[in-house]
Amino acid sequence: MSLYRDVTNKPWDQVGLPDGIENRPVFAVSNERLALTVFMIIASVIFSLLLVSYYIRMGIGDWVPMSIPTQVWANTTLLILSSVCLQSAVVFSRKQSTISVVSRAGLSFGIGGLLAVAFVVGQYQVWGLLTETGQGVRSNPANSFFYLLTSVHVAHLLGGLWVWSKSAISLIQGSTSEHFRQTINLCAIYWHFLLAVWIGLFFVLANT
Amino acid sequence: MAYVPLADQDDAHALHDPQTFVTKYIWSQDHKVIAIQYGGVAIFVGLIALGLSIIMRLQLGFPDTFSFIDPAFYYQAVTMHGMIMVIYLLTALFLGGFGNYLIPLMCGTRDMVFPFLNMLSFWFYLLSVLVLLASFFIPGGPTGAGWTLYAPQSISMGTPGYEGGILFMLISLGIFIVAFTMGGLNYVTTILQARTRGLTLMRLPLSIWGIFTATVLGLFAFPALLVSAIMLGFDLILGTSFFMPAMMELGEQSSYDGGSPILFQHLFWFFGHPEVYIVALPAFGLVSDVISTHARKNIFGYRMMVWAIIAIGGLSFMVWAHHMYVSGMNPYFGFFFATTTLIIAVPTALKVYNWVLTLWQGNIRLNTPMLFAIGFIFTFVHGGLTGLFLGNVIIDIPLADTYFVVAHFHMVMGVSPVLVLFAALYHWYPKVTGRMFNETLGKVHFWCTFLGTYAIYLPMHYLGFLGMPRRYFEMGSTDFVPASAQALNANITLAAIFVAIAQILFFVNIFWSLRNGERASGNPWGATTLEWQTPDTPPKHGNWGEELPSVYRWAYDYSVPGHKQDFIPQNEPGEEYEKTHHTAGGHS
Structure with a gap:
């Protein structure tokens, strides 16, 4: 393993260019891909800490499990479809030489993002619905956590949508940059990650 | 898409060359x-x-x-x-x-x-x-x-x-x-x-290892602060009860109920303790480079130093509850955190030994950066040792919330990193500004700061032993704190004012030297690392002129026997290279 070899060698013994004339990054991925991976790890830490807090707070005694509105299921479906669309965009983009707004990759990318927007709107509606039925944010710690977890998740998705919208706008404006291929790829990875997080959160919220 | 690191992207457009005053100095990239x-x-x-x-x-x-x-x-x-x-x-x-x-x-x-x-x-x-x-x-x-x-x-x-x-x-x-x-x-x-x-990774200067590990720590630890801030914000603005228990406010029952203040403490210190090392690890790295350069000796135990940085970083996530011994916890829990806390002293002590062994038989130049670096070793050992006291539950409980704790953490993560900051600011000042600072002023600044901080914090340990509680606005009259403690407190205040005023010397020095300092050569300390080998001082946009440097050796080739100078820059090929690689040619 080269990383192991790197950190165990004796640098004072070696003079010269050990790797030839090429410089050698630690990971054979683009900088953007590595940064996204690190960011997803950070986001995982955030959600893990929220879940740890959730379970600790749950044990205190005033916890009343909440009934999840059915619309959350519909929202989940939207997010799954959104992820599927972005994955299709990745697959199509590999087959297409140029990506434009009317290409399959471009269309899938656009629809995927719009479905994510619909998910955000749907979550907002769920919050309204809960508040109307007396299950506001203060009503019970279980409800408080529902608002907290969903809003932090939505905040992460909005960050992804900000990147998506920038690319979507330049696609609409007719740009066919090679850069889109990577953006589509990275957006898809991030979408899948947030879908996995959401399914995990939903499972916990619905079962406790 | 082919992977092209930025270091290899030589066209000016990719480098965001500044065009105007605003893009050069304000919205600069x-x-x-x-x-x-x-x-x-x-x-x-x-x-x-x-x-x-x-x-x-x-x-x-x-x-x-x-x-x-x-x-x-x-x-x-x-x-x-x-x-x-x-x-x-x-x-x-x-x-x-x-x-x-x-x-x-x-x-x-x-x-x-x-x-x-x-x-x-x-x-x-x-x-x-x-x-x-x-x-x-x-x-x-x-x-x-x-x-x-x-x-x-x-x-x-x-x-x-x-x-x-x-x-x-x-x-x-x-x-x-x-x-x-x-x-x-x-x-x-x-x-x-x-x-x-x-x-290669093992050719990186320890400054980079310290900064890198601290950054990774920060990326993992700051989420805990973010989570606690968001949840506290919910409690504050929306009236939830994540952390807020039932309590009376102005004689009436507040609307909060059931929240866990201890949960907040766990989240806070899960961030708070790694934060100590987010500050300390870059300081460890920078001071290693300063000591090695001004002792004209390779850093002692480079690999050990790297592994110690990583070990400290990993362990720093396992000690947070030693800040909470008096909050109430299961004794086994306390035992666990006391043990991990004491274990973290091992790689830390190893680093201290290595700094001292680097100095040993070195050709020490007692200039301003080196004085601050050596001062750091003193204050850090001092603050670190009191940390061993406080890491034990049984000693911490009587000393918690006294001035002993204030003295401990100021020595270990207040004074020590600040001394490294000064060491580093003076050390890299010639590279950043292209001018030398005034050595005499720098040395006076050091002695005022170093001795002054001891005048502040040594007596505080004693106040802590007396049982003087921290955070109190005023002591009033107590049975256990003698009146003479007040005289000590007044002296600490005078020392603090003295140290604060002494910092004027630093600012006078750096601002005066900006215009009037002697012009610095590219590598005034005879250092090996790459930043001292730039074609321009201060380095221009893009840092390296036409061609990026290549690195042929580790960062600490000081006083190599048989070499004409007492340092060999990292980008100097050297005889061994010429001997074994001359057919490979240079690089494009």
Whole structure:
């Protein structure tokens, strides 16, 4: 393993260019891909800490499990479809030489993002619905956590949508940059990650 | 798409060449300008925190003397002093300042891999500072909850800054964390991916190892602060009860019920303890380079030093509850955290031994940076040893919340990192400005600061043994603290004022030398690392002129036997290279 070899060698013994004339990054991925991976790890830490807090707070005694509105299921479906669309965009983009707004990759990318927007709107509606039925944010710690977890998740998705919208706008404006291929790829990875997080959160919220 | 590291992208467009005054000095994407921006703001806000500490000391040294210091103002000064020093000065200056300046230069790259994100990082940092400082000007002033912002006190009526200061604090922290994340992604990616040819991980200077590990720690630890800030914000604004228990407010039952203040403490210290090392590890790295350079000797035990940095980083996530021994916990829990706390002393002590062994039989040049670096070894050993006392549950319980703790953490993470900051600021000043500073002024600054801080913090240990509690606005009369303790307190205050005034020497020196200092050569210390080998001093945009450097050796080839100079720069091929690789030619 080269990383192991790197950190165990004796640098004072070696003079010269050990790797030839090429410089050698630690990971054979683009900088953007590595940064996204690190960011997803950070986001995982955030959600893990929220879940740890959730379970600790749950044990205190005033916890009343909440009934999840059915619309959350519909929202989940939207997010799954959104992820599927972005994955299709990745697959199509590999087959297409140029990506434009009317290409399959471009269309899938656009629809995927719009479905994510619909998910955000749907979550907002769920919050309204809960508040109307007396299950506001203060009503019970279980409800408080529902608002907290969903809003932090939505905040992460909005960050992804900000990147998506920038690319979507330049696609609409007719740009066919090679850069889109990577953006589509990275957006898809991030979408899948947030879908996995959401399914995990939903499972916990619905079962406790 | 083919992977092309930024270090290999030579066209001017990709480097965001600054065109105007605004893009060169304000909305700059050059890591060196961003570093100076970070450093300037951090030092400015640090001076405010220094002023706040003088206000605290005036009250403690001379109670009932200054009418403008009331209990609320005192607690606000305590809180803002702590938060600013730890987060907005030390974290920002080590990582935003030195991280930004040194990473691309020491790694032989032209800039960070995401220059735009880097610029955003600074502006978010500035915004977080402005929001924090704005809290001084709102009704009720800044929060006075203590820098740990413990719930329920921080958001309860009667705590200074309850009206808005605490909200400003939480918002400011949130913005800071966003800024740190943007910077941190840059530092990590640049170090891992964009190092120049031949610069293997084990050829990196220890400064980079320290900054890298601290950044990784920050990226994992700041989420805990973010989560606690968001949840505390929910409790404050929306009235949830994550942390807030049922309690009485103004004789009436508050609307809160069932929340867990201990949960807040766990979250806070899960961030808070790694934060100590977020500050300490870059300091360890920088001081290693300063010591090695000015002792003209390779760092002793380089690999051990690297592994110690990583071990300390990993262990720092397993010790957080030693801040909570008096909060109440299962004895086995306390035993576990006491054990991990003492284990962390092993790699830390190893580093201290290695610094001392680097000095041993070195050709030591006692110039200003080296004086500060050696001063750091003293204060760090001192603060570290008292940490071993406090790490034990049975010793911590009587000493918790006394001035012994204040003395401990100021020695270990206040004075020590600040001494390294001064060492590093003086050491890299010639590279950043192209001028030498005044040595005499620098040495006077060192002795005033070093001896002055001992005059402040040594007596505090004694006050702690007497049982003098920290955080008290005034002591009143007690049976266990003798009246003579007040004389000691007055002396500490005088020493603190002396040290604060002595810092004027530093500012006079760096500003005077900017114009009047002797012109610095590219490598005035005879250092080996890449930043001293730039074609221009200060380095121009793009750092390396036409061609990126190649690295042929590790960062500590000092006093190599048989070599004509007492140092060999990392980018010098050397005889061995010529012998074995001459057919490979250079590089394109």
